[in-house]
Amino acid sequence: MTDFLTEPAFEIGRRLDIRGSSAWFVVLRPAEDALEHFVTDLSAVLDQPVRVVRSSGSSFEKLRSDLRESSIDPVLITDLDEADAERWCALDVNRSAWLREGAVVLWLSAAGVTNLCSYAPNIRSIVGGSIFNLGTDGGAMTAAERDRQIADLEAHFEMKSAEVIRQAESGVLPTEPHFVEWLVLLGRGDLV
């Protein structure tokens, strides 16, 4: 499953952010439990809470109303790994009912992605190539990758990380996603 691109949570968040409305993504979850971390990081980059929605055990009507409870917030559907072929087929034929203005992210294992691609051609068509592996460290980058990214941001904006934190604490840091990403990289998502 490594054939798909691997992206850390904040890069997936940046992709969601730049796309604007009606974005669909599949995130290939790592083996260890990384959901909570992913939701936190994604919410920080998007500057709004990501709503977790469960599908299994839900009727068609329930899932549809959950997705439409608010039509603009980003939602993460976390339990589609439990869907069998019949469930995927049912989700697939009702694809129009899931379309919404806010982003939809499917949190799947490798087997879940295979099921989606096998039994849900209409959903696969709207997902297209937007399937990304989440880093195996639970969504965070390695320390070296993080340091390199921070150095890139410092060079690009000609500003030190300490200054970014100071401006964020003073409430004057621009809300542009690069600065959100920067704070997340510094472990200061609390300032977003």
Add this chain to the structure above:
Amino acid sequence: MPATISKSMQASQRRERFREYMRKLNPTAPARLTIDSGLVVEDLHGSLFKTLAARADLEPGSQQLLVGGTGSGKTTELLLAEKWLEQQGQTLSLYIDISFETDLSGLNSGALLASFGLHLAKAYSRRGFEGDLDAASKRILKNARSEIEEFARGTTKTVWVRDEVQEYDPYEQYGHYVTESVPGKLQPIFPALQRDIQAIQLPLEAFLTAVQERSLDIVTIFDGLDRLPSPDRFWTVVDQDFRALRQMRVGVMAAAPQSILYGQGRAVSEHFDRVHQIRALSPDPEAGGHLKSVLSHRSGTDMMEQDVVELICEGSGGVLRDLITLARDAGEAAYIEGAEQILFEHAVAAIKQLGESCLRGLGPEQIGILWRLKKERSFDVAANPNIELLVTGRVLEYSATDFRVHPALAPLLPKPETK
């Protein structure tokens, strides 16, 4: 500090530029919004929507199907047909995406009529047609509306059930209330009876007569039925309802599963006046440049050189949604990397990601079929596994004799295992 502000402004401007690009190249934006925003190239499929609409206009009560692969642009053509009919002023057209209304996976006879009835009654009110009716006509339509709503949503009533008692006391009440529900056609799914279909025709006729008295024909457009998994399933859903609509001289246009074109599915297509097919557009540059026109119409070519445009067109295989998806994904890759323009490598990465998603879920038999098609151009369109590959977009049809593996998938296909 000024340098920081300047850099920040540059970043914001760049972000806005890419956002605008993404907005115009959004493959999942609602089709109606895309049309209203002027982003659709209308003559892409030879103005198919006009052919559909003209037939409906000239032949009231005709029934036409529109068939094409996933993401080929069926919804857009149906919406354009609706718009064209409205512009002619002689038709009340009702576009219904049935999976917005009910669970399509459990759909049965009666549901399409129920949905049609609700849309018809709503359109009648919304256009203010009731304003100049006399009191008796208003009463008739009010009753008809109630019957349609009960048919669609079902009814619930409380009835008194008498208990069996040994010693009867005339001053005591022996019994209890129970709630009886009659399911509607649009939520819980139950097999419908032919008599239900006949019963709903009466209230529908009340509205149809009222519309026809205004010299308007009625055309209903059912979208979403193409996602039903087989020709048999499609026929089960539409048979009785479409027959009733034909009796009532309501024109029908419907998206249908691609599989009705091949093998045993063809028997279903024979029930309709006309079956229109949308094929993949030729990605060859000398074939008219349709794909490039889609990108340039959405300002997509402003951010990439000609070679990148051609690569994206080729990688899409001529599937409209894939074309727009690839352009968007390449733009996204450029944005994430910090590039100002979309480069060849961004398009290559986007095509590879799309190919990976096409590859996922294929078994050895399917890979063998795709390999033979790729190497030997051999493809039996009547065989079920092959039809499946067409329906799922791994194989694209350019003409009745020209089938090809999706170009994003073709280079990733593993060599089949030899037995």
